[in-house]
Amino acid sequence: MDLPLTYKDIIKILPHRHPFLFVDMITELELGERVVGIKNVTINEPFFMGHFPGKPIMPGVLVIEAMAQVGGILAKLSQPESMKKKGDNAIYFVAMDKVRFRKPIFPGDQIHFELTAMRKGSRIWKMKGKAMVNKKVAAEAELVAAIK
Numbered sequence: 290m291d292l293p294l295t296y297k298d299i300i301k302i303l304p305h306r307h308p309f310l311f312v313d314m315i316t317e318l319e320l321g322e323r324v325v326g327i328k329n330v331t332i333n334e335p336f337f338m339g340h341f342p343g344k345p346i347m348p349g350v351l352v353i354e355a356m357a358q359v360g361g362i363l364a365k366l367s368q369p370e371s372m373k374k375k376g377d378n379a380i381y382f383v384a385m386d387k388v389r390f391r392k393p394i395f396p397g398d399q400i401h402f403e404l405t406a407m408r409k410g411s412r413i414w415k416m417k418g419k420a421m422v423n424k425k426v427a428a429e430a431e432l433v434a435a436i437k
């Protein structure tokens with residue numbers, strides 16, 4: 290697949306859909322190693338209606354969700370063909386560590402997610418992720434995914 294990956298590609302990789310698909314583009318990809326994804330945050334995001342009325346701030350937990358979706362794309366595309374043949378090869382997140390919300394994210398912000406693989410087993414992956422806005426870290430976390 291040619292980079293960048295956009296909506297058309299991403300919906301073939303992730304099961305998420307509006308209003309819960311939080312990845313707009315994948316701009317860099319090193320299979321098994323590293324991924325960079327982007328989300329453009331607009332005032333039209335459904336969550337801004339309630340978080341908070343008149344004071345739109347992207348929920349930190351959804352920033353981590355978006356990060357996990359970018360990580361899910363890395364994990365999914367890095368699965369060897371031999372494993373894809375068995376089972377439903379679902380990838381699901383089973384743990385998060387060292388989560389930090391450093392800066393609020395507002396309408397108009399563009400989030401750059403960078404994730405790198407820390408530990409790769411055949412069934413469990415650990416990734417370190419950062420959410421950057423204007424080159425500053427807005428959130429960070431270590432994510433643990435299980436490959437079914």
Ligand code: BDE
Pocket residue numbers: 341344346349390391392393394
């Ligand atoms: C700072 C660092 C990481 N994540 C979020 C923040 C932050 O400034 N959140 N602010 C929330 C907030 C909510 C309401 Br209600 C409010 O009236 C205001 Br003044 C806020 O700053």
